[in-house]
Amino acid sequence: MSEQRSFEELQRELEEIVTRLERGDVPVDDAIALFCQGETLYKECVARLQGAELQIEELVPREPGM
Amino acid sequence: MPKVEHTLHGDRKVFTVSSFNRGIGMHLGRLPPVWVEGEVTELRRNDAWANVFLTLKDPKTGACLSVTIARRTYDRLELDLTEGETVHVAGRAEIYELKGELGLRATTIERIGLGDQLVALEQLKRKLAAEGLFAPDRKRKLPRVPRAVGILTGADAAARGDLVATIGARFPATTLVVHEARVQGKGAARAIVVAIAELTSRTDVDVVVLARGGGSFEDLLPFSDEAVVRAVAASRVPVVSAVGHEQDTPLCDLAADVRAATPTAAGALVVPDLRDLESALGATRRRLGLALRSQVDRDRNRLGRQGERLRAAPRLLLERRRAALDRSGARLETLSPLATLGRGYAIVRAGGGVLRAADQARPGDLIDVQLAAGSLDATVREVHAK
Numbered sequence: 090m091s092e093q094r095s096f097e098e099l100q101r102e103l104e105e106i107v108t109r110l111e112r113g114d115v116p117v118d119d120a121i122a123l124f125c126q127g128e129t130l131y132k133e134c135v136a137r138l139q140g141a142e143l144q145i146e147e148l149v150p151r152e153p154g155m
Numbered sequence: 156m157p158k159v160e161h162t163l164h165g166d167r168k169v170f171t172v173s174s175f176n177r178g179i180g181m182h183l184g185r186l187p188p189v190w191v192e193g194e195v196t197e198l199r200r201n202d203a204w205a206n207v208f209l210t211l212k213d214p215k216t217g218a219c220l221s222v223t224i225a226r227r228t229y230d231r232l233e234l235d236l237t238e239g240e241t242v243h244v245a246g247r248a249e250i251y252e253l254k255g256e257l258g259l260r261a262t263t264i265e266r267i268g269l270g271d272q273l274v275a276l277e278q279l280k281r282k283l284a285a286e287g288l289f290a291p292d293r294k295r296k297l298p299r300v301p302r303a304v305g306i307l308t309g310a311d312a313a314a315r316g317d318l319v320a321t322i323g324a325r326f327p328a329t330t331l332v333v334h335e336a337r338v339q340g341k342g343a344a345r346a347i348v349v350a351i352a353e354l355t356s357r358t359d360v361d362v363v364v365l366a367r368g369g370g371s372f373e374d375l376l377p378f379s380d381e382a383v384v385r386a387v388a389a390s391r392v393p394v395v396s397a398v399g400h401e402q403d404t405p406l407c408d409l410a411a412d413v414r415a416a417t418p419t420a421a422g423a424l425v426v427p428d429l430r431d432l433e434s435a436l437g438a439t440r441r442r443l444g445l446a447l448r449s450q451v452d453r454d455r456n457r458l459g460r461q462g463e464r465l466r467a468a469p470r471l472l473l474e475r476r477r478a479a480l481d482r483s484g485a486r487l488e489t490l491s492p493l494a495t496l497g498r499g500y501a502i503v504r505a506g507g508g509v510l511r512a513a514d515q516a517r518p519g520d521l522i523d524v525q526l527a528a529g530s531l532d533a534t535v536r537e538v539h540a541k
Contacts, residue, residue: 090323092359094301095300095302095361096302096328097298097300098302100436103436103443104439106443107442107443109372109441109449110272110441110443110446111395112445113446113449113450113453115450117450117451117454120385120446120447120448120450120451122283123447124443124444124446124447127440127443128440131436131439131440131443134174134434134436135436135471137299137328138328138429138433138436139273141327141328141329142327143319143322143323143327143329143330143331144329144331145319145331145333146330146331146332146333147333147335148332148333148334148353148354
């Protein structure tokens, strides 16, 4: 699911979850569910950052005579 | 000047090489003075020489022409010419007799390329500005964390290397899509437009960097080409322009969303620092944990208070009842005759009934007098009826 989503989207969703929880008006069952969701997002974000190596792709010019 | 002499071999007129060259020279000298346009190459000037030498080159065909100008004349012009500049040279054709080489004896040189190009550039700039291509409200914010960064670069190892090194050090969790293109000379503008189109057609490319190191005014001209400037302005994703040095302002700089002084600066602009990002994520996660804990704490406290209220409820009820009972008792007490007796009154009974009037008894009757404490048995001696 999150494979197509950008890092920024994941991070934004995590931030929204934290903000909702911080408001403190969420029923406790929902709060726990939100927390788990937040943890998953956090791990996904970290996984995207860690161990990544810079990928370099070369686009070959299509014009002749370059 | 020596005359052009020939010798006769029979009826054949034969010239020496010197005579021939001199003769051609005399013919050339009758030609009118002309202006010749070309690019300056092989400029040679020496304080010890009487003349300054240079070669004019036709940029289209590569044809060359040797130019000689008196050093004093040249110095007075204060041209400070550099190789590749386009100039107009006024002079007459001449031949260098010793070598038989054709040349141009210059009387003056004017720099033309720069002036014309600057004027054209200024006009283009005004036109595009009037269209709003450089308007500040067109500028887009750069993505904070790009999935892929498109890089347009020439065969310029330094600019490309700086950019790759900076991005690699700050944020290796991205992809660089590099498009090398001809960035100067003929066909460069077209190649740049094509490269921008190819880079922005990649759906994962969230930002494009134009990376081109320093160069002469002319070298950077393709980045002021109208088609290039329009392509930058119309780009699907934000464009960072890192073209030339700080003092250069090619028009693509004005159309780009952000201008970077160097490729290194561009690298720092287009990707975040991984460490900053990681610590921000860590902080968010701590907030997540804290938010849940305080939510749970709040709920637990509320539950505790509710429990207390629940347990306190029966006792409260009892106390309330008891208080009500106490009040009833008090009221009962005030109504009790015993309380009246306490104040000194007595109840007199006779024959099982309470006496309320004297004539209810007769002399000799036995009566019972009840006091607050104890009672008396008495006999009526006399009756005084009212």
